[in-house]
Amino acid sequence: MTDSAGQRQTSNGLAIVQIPVVRLTPPRQELELHFSQVSYSVKSATKGTKQLLHEVCGQLRSGRLTGVLGPSGAGKTTLLNVLAGFKVNGVSGQFDLNGQPRDLLSFRNMSSYIPQDFEMLSLLTVEETLRVSADLKLPTSTPLEQKQKIIDDIVDILNLQSCRRTLVRSTSGGERKRLSMGIELITNPPVMFFDEPTSGLDSVTSLQVMGYLQRLAHDGRIVVCVVHQPSSNLMRLFDDVLVLAHGELLYAGPQAEMLGCFQQAGYCCPNYYNPADFVLEVGSESSNQRCDALIEQNKDRHSSIKRLHKLIPDEQTALMDSAIDLRPDSVVRPKEQVSFSYQLCVLMKRHLRVMSRNLIAVQMRIIMHVVVALLLGVVYWQIGDDAAKLPSNVACLFFVMLFAFSGNAMPSILLCLQESAIFIREYYNGWYSLNAYYISKVLADLPLQFTCPTLFIGISYFMTGQPPELSRFLMCWAVCIITTFIGHFIGVIAGSLLDMQMSIFIVPASTIPLMLFSGFFIRMRELSWFLRPICDISFFRYIFEGLMRAIYGYDRGHLSCQSEYCHFKSGKQFLKDIDMQGDEFGWDMMVLSLVTLLLLIAFYATLHVSIRRAL
């Protein structure tokens, strides 16, 4: 019987995955990656150097599904990263591809790596996600029909027809796993690495996902996947296995021969016992002689397979590693397939599409600006021209500054947090350059940076009764726009550099104290001499000064006085009293533009740091 998920029940009740008949063109070349004496160490702040892999040996072959097994903390993910070429610093040993020393860059070009937490943009549909992948990963010369055919084939192969037009965030865990495979399958890579592709899935969906992996392998690819604790059903799908314990390989070879090798070393698997559970239990034992026997046995087995290549001596390895250290980017990152302008165009379209669907960071932000502007208008209704209410009007303008800044800084943190991991993965897969991502991100965010402050100042300016002069309105609008830019860039810088908790703490903690030096809470001449320089670097000072000058400067003349006594009747006199005399709006804008420029540069540097840090 076949169910809707494409599964058939056998007479003994086991679910068997029905793989659709559509096939991607099998990879042309047969590959065999042999690795020997591979070690990997990291420098840790507390313990000096820590060795995570100890001279492991084994091989990966086309047409075979290889499972990486081992207890938690054994080094499975680390080994996968090293084999895939994602980790280069601190790696030593020999990697041979079809008998020749592996060229890391071309290997990275022909392989794909699907991490456990494969981040995708949740506001694109399944088909749109595959299309972006096709647009950026296939050469520009690929005709549109061919791209569509590849997408259709992948949708069929991975059984994604039913959710083709569903947003990624609404898909099930299994569909998301299959989509992550689909994204990487666009280029039909001959080598695929998967880290825990079944994590978080139920046993039937896990079997289905593993069935797809087996199919990809049997089509002629090297497919390697880490599986935490495979059931006996899953275990049967593996052709080869790598069994890790404490960073050592206990066994690397065909699954059929695994239990025999363990038996030779004195470990006998009981009848009717899941072999995966058995090897995990052996691997969990603390190091003893029999485990050492397994490790030695595995090393002997693989050194006899490949004695032709001399190992890289330690000194030479160290040299190679330090060379890699200097320019890791160019070593592990394949070159982009499409031109810079095409990358920019695809990324812009994607950013805008995602933004248009982003309820919290975009739609709610727009609504919030309108609602707060109306509230401000009601609270400070028509006070702008009344000299008796001048202090209230100044508080109103201070609020405008505060809201334009924080109403954009905080939501922008969210915009970047969601995208950081995706950017790093796509960048390292050679989808686009850092410059293309940076420019598209800055440009695509611009419409929002103009819409929100324009709506906000447009409503609040007239409701609060500020002077009905176009030039003064435009000056206030310009200050609000630039304040929004500053808030936005501070938000995205924090969001791409720090995690959510830190960003939400750091942004207000580092900016709100600067408001003390804006000239609103205390006049500059009243500050202690050693605090005055802070006013010069507080961008809030220039924002507030700009708003004050726009409203009260430039020959505003006398304000109307609706009370018996008004202390400040002229704008000029008031500005003088708060140390903001002089019609220097241009100067304020120049400083604020400089701050924006510095933040733009800082954002670029932040993206650069985040890609270096990911290596």
Ligand SMILES: Nc1ncnc2c1ncn2[C@@H]1O[C@H](COP(=O)(O)OP(=O)(O)OP(=O)(O)O)[C@@H](O)[C@H]1O
């Ligand atoms: N950068 C690092 N610095 C120090 N130790 C690390 C670092 N990365 C990994 N480790 C340690 O290396 C060991 C292997 O980690 P790895 O993530 O490869 O294990 P794993 O077998 O995939 O575990 P799990 O199945 O629990 O995901 C762990 O003990 C881990 O704490």
